[in-house]
Structures are given as C-alpha cells and as structure tokens.
Amino acid sequence: IQLAESGGGLVQPGGSLRLSCAASGFTFSRSSMSWARQAPGKGLEWVSGIDSDGNTYYSDFVKGRFTISRDNAKSMVYLQMNSLKPEDTAVYCCALEWADLHTITPMNREYDYRGQGAQVTVSS
Numbered sequence: 001i002q003l004a005e006s007g008g009g010l011v012q013p014g015g016s017l018r019l020s021c022a023a024s025g026f027t028f029s030r031s032s033m034s035w036a037r038q039a040p041g042k043g044l045e046w047v048s049g050i051d052s053d054g055n056t057y058y059s060d061f062v063k064g065r066f067t068i069s070r071d072n073a074k075s076m077v078y079l080q081m082n083s084l085k086p087e088d089t090a091v092y093c094c095a096l097e098w099a100d101l102h103t104i105t106p107m108n109r110e111y112d113y114r115g116q117g118a119q120v121t122v123s124s
Helices: none
Strands: 002-006 009-011 017-024 033-038 045-050 056-058 066-071 076-081 090-096 118-122
Touching: 002 090, 017 033, 017 090, 017 118, 033 076, 045 066, 045 076, 056 066, 076 090
Parallel strands: 009 118
Antiparallel strands: 002 017, 017 076, 033 045, 033 090, 045 056, 066 076, 090 118
C-alpha cells in the first residue's frame, strides 16, 4: 500500500490550497480515506474523511472551509482548503481510514497506512 501527497506550500491567511493524494496497492474504490494533520509538538489530528459511497465528514475546526473529494478512476483523494488560518499550519497526510467516520474522534489518530505528508504553512 502506498499513499503519496502533493500540493502543499506557503499561503497567506485567507488563501487556498489543494492537496492531492495518489493511492495504490489496495482496492481504493471500496475504501474510506481520510486527511489528517500534525502540527509541531502535537499528535495526529483527523481533519476530514470520505467513505466508499462518497459521503463526506469533517472535523469542527475545518467544516465549511475544507472540502474532501475522491476520483475512484484515478485512485486519488483531494482536500480543497479555503479561508486558511495560521492555526491550519501543519503537515497534512492522507490515510487509509479504518474507523467508522460517523463516530470518529479527531484527536491523536493512529493509522497503519498513511503518506509521508505535505507541509502546509499559513503565514503572512
């Protein structure tokens, strides 16, 4: 199983970025996927998830600003991030989600399979 993120970078507060994740080595279309982030000195924090039916889920701190989507034909998952804030600064990774997205708890997540991550820095 391989997961590889791209699209991170430096953006000013209020700006936008789109992260992409290329997945391989498993049946992507039947799998739930998540984005999580880790800020310096903090644990891995769940941000958003999408199930195999395309239903989407968001943590309270990104709801209304971030949008997760998937392309099963390309085995890709995306995270569109708008209205970015300095507190969104973190390394963002995509992960093969094992938990029930209806009841997921966002803090201190652990994943058997996740990418190396993409740095997102929000600063003026």
